[in-house]
Amino acid sequence: MNKFRFIIALWAGKVCALLIGLFFPKKGSNKSGEIACRIHPGFLNGFTGIDPEKTIFITGTNGKSTTNNLIVHVFRAAGKTVATNLEGANQKPGIATTLIKTSGCFGRMKPEYLILEVDERNLAAVYGSIPAKYLCVTNIQKDQVQRNGDPDYIYQKIKAVVNEDITIFVNNEEPRSKSLAALAGDTVSFGVAKNERGSLKEAGFGVSLPCPLCHDAIEFDYYNLANVGRFSCPSCGFGSDETPDVQISGVDYEKGTFTIRGEIFHLGYAAAHFLYNYALGYAVCTALGLRISEIQKAFETFTNIGGRLEVFRFGEKQIRYIRMKQENPETLQSVLDDISADSAEKVFLAGLETIHDITPYYSNTFYAFDCNFEPFVSSNVEKCICFGKGICFDTANRLIYAGVPFEKIVVVESDDESAVLEALAKCRSNNVYLISTIKAYEHLRKRAEGTKPHIEDVANPHGTEENDR
């Protein structure tokens, strides 16, 4: 009966996938799976031909999609067949959609390998149906507080899945991920040696995090990213291994290369957070038996799907839109670090925006207070234009607390892109960085590319009032 129900659900999913592919080719990464799971709640259990020894799950707060893309790219470049969810549909319906598309008429998987990005909250449910041998945990950090509350909520979800049958890949420089090693049958640790583009800890007000084992304060020797670096807990002795199993060193951002175990690899993306994706990618590929030369060759041709940088123009101005996740301080910090690395004069368009994820929508901007703005403040900023109805004032206030002079701040209390562009047109610098939601970016881009900027020549073009702060 169950098998029959599974087949009905599978075929319904396949028909749905076919129709979506014909009529809405850019959509539908969840829909087929959603329908199939509705017909048969135990749908994921019905597939055959999945070898746990050739199944890899990638979970964690940040870097799941990029790492998944990278690993799949290397496997395919090495001639392996892979079923995966590259579109980032990482919850149960999205994973079901992947299996529907890559299985036969009776649910037998065709590709040899199954490599999936899995949402942390869905991990237990997916693992219950597909017991993967390999589990990668990129990091466990602050994210989506309206759903997760705090990082420990996610930590406990992942911890509940880890067992002695699993080989776990853990980040040697991220305390929560690293602490899961003790629960798994086998562990491969990955990391990056102290890096010249590492994040800085803020003097005075900087904070780290509690030890996941004894809950006293973790101390970092250095940071490669926000709250990622060599660490230790003086109270219980937990900490990074002196040298992880896989360690990236010798990073040359100019040449675009790095070294692992004496071998040189191509670095396609010159940002510190990508190094951890490469380290984990290498660790997985070698553990699954791929050759170093295959990995080297594939790294050279890797292009990240849905890259997080978009460039467009507004008259003479070049606007770089860098994607960030709302309510995720680590990605905001990476964006700020990227902007700070550019010493040229710049304008910063800050559209943090109200959070429209689940009901109720709300005006959270506190994650910006988890970030260190000090390098940004001293990176030659001409103006900061804070926009977004409701929270533009809070964004401006965060910048003031960071030390941005009041006269450099322009507040646009509007979601109207014309008002934002009007304020931008009054700036002299043509070097512009934008952070916002994708939707706001798309609207702004559409308007910018269809509008010629009108430059005013006035003494105080922003109309900002002096404030006696």
Next chain:
Amino acid sequence: MNGRQLNILWMYPDILNLHGDRGNVAALVRICEQLGIEARLKRVNRLTDRLTDSVTGGSDISNADLILLNPGELIVMPAVIHALSEKKEALQEYAAAGKGILAVGTTGAVLAQEIVRQDGSVFEGLGLLDMKVNEREAIYGDDIIFRLMSDADTSNTKAGDSETKSEDAQSTEEPGDVCGIQIRTTDTFLAENQKALGRIVYGLGNSGESGTIYNENVGTVDSGANDSSAADSRAIYEGAVRENIIFTNALGPVLVKNPWFARRIIESILKRKYPNADIPAETDAYLTARGKTTETLWDLERKSARAIAAFNKNKKSGLS
């Protein structure tokens, strides 16, 4: 500076590290400076730190005027409570002297009598506020706006008579209304004699009841607009306060977004510290001498409060 000092003890900043609330520390320092008060900040980083001043040899707790406990994960609370329990006597003396403690978000549990987790485990808090804390089944995140109770108020049931400001539910720019964010992993139940910090204007109350008074009778034309007893029966409360010991669910960071609330805390503590001085009058005189007012100093925060009140008035919230 007018010669007044506020000694702030920032407890366990790396452990109680959530929601950007380190901004509260920056806000206290900044607002003290704006008001002509010298803020002296000391961090206590490790649970094992002895809390002895390296210069005077005295206790850091007795030297402090305000102890700040920012939000942390619920899982760290037993360790934090255990560490503080070893200083319980000093903390009780500190509290009896009318000094300040501000516990924000989940860390309110530290001040409670008892904490019950979803797995059924129970642990004791410091008991400095008469309340119990239960871990929620589901996380709730939203905005929160509440109206501070007046100093004269002694009972939550009299909220309708004694709020510090009750003319207009939307005018959160007036001192008396506090806005912020709440990420609720716990509910709090106040004992009958435990005073709440404020009355909910928008958001979730202490014990998980939801409410908004935007559609009620405060400053609006509505049926039953002047029926204060009806309003009281619907009153939903936020936080808890006993003298200068305060618990609030409001994040934001709450003192960044509401400098008028920070001023109220600072001045209330300094009134106890300097009993012969007229602290608010001194502050006003300090500002006047420099040609400043809090209206101009906190213009951005007032605009933010207005904008967020408007956002909450119009949004689909799911609250009744």
